[in-house]
Amino acid sequence: MQESYALELIEKNKRIDQRKFDDFRKIVIEQGIIKKAEGSARVKLGETEIIAGVKLNIGEPFADTPDEGILIVNTEFTPLASPDFESGPPGEDAVELSRVVDRGIRESKCIELEKLCITPSEKVWCVFIDIHIINHRGNLLDCAALAAIAALLNAKMPKIVDEKIVRGDYEKNLPVVAKPVNVTVGKVGDKYIVDPTLEEEAVLDSKLSISVMDDDGICALQKQGRHEFDVADIEKMADIAIKKSGEIRKLLK
Amino acid sequence: MAKTDEKMIVDNKRIDGRGFEDTRPVTMEVEVVNRATGSAIVQFGGTQAISSVHGPRELFPRWMQESETGILRCRYNMAPFSVEDRKSPGPDRRSVELSKVARLALEPALFLEDFPKATIDVFIEILQADGSTRVTGINAASLALADAGVPMKDLVAACSVGKIDGQLVVDLNGKEDNNSEIDLAFAIMGTKKKVTLLQMDGIVTRSELVKLVKLAEQTCERIYNLQKKTLKEKFKRV
Numbered sequence: 001m002q003e004s005y006a007l008e009l010i011e012k013n014k015r016i017d018q019r020k021f022d023d024f025r026k027i028v029i030e031q032g033i034i035k036k037a038e039g040s041a042r043v044k045l046g047e048t049e050i051i052a053g054v055k056l057n058i059g060e061p062f063a064d065t066p067d068e069g070i071l072i073v074n075t076e077f078t079p080l081a082s083p084d085f086e087s088g089p090p091g092e093d094a095v096e097l098s099r100v101v102d103r104g105i106r107e108s109k110c111i112e113l114e115k116l117c118i119t120p121s122e123k124v125w126c127v128f129i130d131i132h133i134i135n136h137r138g139n140l141l142d143c144a145a146l147a148a149i150a151a152l153l154n155a156k157m158p159k160i161v162d163e164k165i166v167r168g169d170y171e172k173n174l175p176v177v178a179k180p181v182n183v184t185v186g187k188v189g190d191k192y193i194v195d196p197t198l199e200e201e202a203v204l205d206s207k208l209s210i211s212v213m214d215d216d217g218i219c220a221l222q223k224q225g226r227h228e229f230d231v232a233d234i235e236k237m238a239d240i241a242i243k244k245s246g247e248i249r250k251l252l253k
Numbered sequence: 254m255a256k257t258d259e260k261m262i263v264d265n266k267r268i269d270g271r272g273f274e275d276t277r278p279v280t281m282e283v284e285v286v287n288r289a290t291g292s293a294i295v296q297f298g299g300t301q302a303i304s305s306v307h308g309p310r311e312l313f314p315r316w317m318q319e320s321e322t323g324i325l326r327c328r329y330n331m332a333p334f335s336v337e338d339r340k341s342p343g344p345d346r347r348s349v350e351l352s353k354v355a356r357l358a359l360e361p362a363l364f365l366e367d368f369p370k371a372t373i374d375v376f377i378e379i380l381q382a383d384g385s386t387r388v389t390g391i392n393a394a395s396l397a398l399a400d401a402g403v404p405m406k407d408l409v410a411a412c413s414v415g416k417i418d419g420q421l422v423v424d425l426n427g428k429e430d431n432n433s434e435i436d437l438a439f440a441i442m443g444t445k446k447k448v449t450l451l452q453m454d455g456i457v458t459r460s461e462l463v464k465l466v467k468l469a470e471q472t473c474e475r476i477y478n479l480q481k482k483t484l485k486e487k488f489k490r491v
Contacts, residue, residue: 093353103454106454213456217456221451223449226360228448238459
């Protein structure tokens with residue numbers, strides 16, 4: 001019922017929470033909240049809440065990049081966050097979310113992976129970004145991407161003594177040199193809305209998720225949703241995302 | 254296949270001699286798996302995808318059924334021998350994501366509301382991988398659905414476009430894909446010009462994006478015409 005109400009309102013150019021079509025909900029970013037993690041952040045996007053933790057381990061590099069660190073992004077759609085989530089290995093939505101967040105971080109080259117080499121071809125730092133959904137009230141992707149970059153910006157590298165990691169004893173910051181921001185633009189009829197709530201997500205025709213870099217370059221695109229859009233929509237949605245990403249980036253430290 | 258320092262464009266041509274807007278040689282055939290309701294095999298140069306459709310058929314377990322509509326299920330999978338370094342059998346995270354995007358690329362073309370409680374199951378197997386596998390798979394799946402006689406709003410045509418050595422190109426092969434600055438996958442419902450798949454990795458400016466989408470549209474039009482021709486030939490044989 002809330003969903004059909006959301007749709008009715010959108011058709012009248014309004015939204016349930018009285019936001020404008022291009023307004024995000026209130027964003028709250030807290031960093032360094034998990035003491036055992038090398039980096040962490042909690043992001044609240046309206047009532048959607050996600051915690052991201054960064055853990056660093058030492059591992060073998062990939063054969064084709066022997067002197068680069070490794071990045072791994074994983075997401076848990078924790079059952080406590082929504083009655084629709086089930087326990088178990090990541091489903092297709094969790095896998096997709098992880099991979100799209102990974103793309104934005106990887107393609108923007110925001111982590112200087114070349115600086116994470118310990119011994120070429122043998123040992124490199126592995127950066128694990130684990131995204132934990134705490135409350136699902138819509139737009140998990142943008143909230144998760146924001147939590148991931150906020151956690152990375154907060155992350156510090158532990159010292160290595162006698163080939164062992166000394167956790168809690170930090171040497172320097174993780175080398176993060178850019179702030180990619182993900183903005184999902186939803187389409188309903190001929191209208192575009194950003195940051196859809198749970199009810200709005202259910203009535204969207206389709207969504208385009210756009211990851212934008214500091215210089216307005218686009219480093220990832222992912223069309224989502226069960227319906228199609230026009231070629232002409234692509235530029236318009238990209239423009240909205242570029243504009244909003246600039247505003248959101250100002251919140252990142 | 255790893256990134257190399259090799260140049261992708263030499264003497265204004267691509268390493269396989271193609272022009273920038275040329276696809277690789279394309280072959281398409283339907284009715285290739287006679288146990289399936291519909292099937293097709295599509296090849297773009299060294300990339301080969303085979304697709305089967307089973308259904309519409311009753312969906313079990315019953316709790317998965319939707320009383321008002323049918324559902325589409327899609328599985329994208331790569332054969333272990335399809336790539337240079339053997340790929341372990343079974344779904345990996347990439348295949349899970351691609352299964353989802355392939356399903357969403359095809360679904361808008363179907364009338365699922367006409368098949369309540371049923372499922373249409375689409376399977377895509379990549380037999381040989383040399384870049385642009387997901388779009389080759391979607392081209393095959395679209396033909397397989399039509400071959401199955403499933404009513405469709407339109408055929409779905411898909412292609413990859415991208416940027417290599419600063420040059421915008423169409424239909425990236427494996428080497429080009431690994432060394433690309435931009436790799437964009439695109440699918441469109443032929444005559445209706447509606448986009449059902451759009452994914453990009455790399456770094457693209459807004460103006461490059463507009464040009465790439467235009468190239469993708471033009472290429473998909475040629476692919477769509479080939480798909481239609483392949484289906485017409487099937488009906489001539491009947």
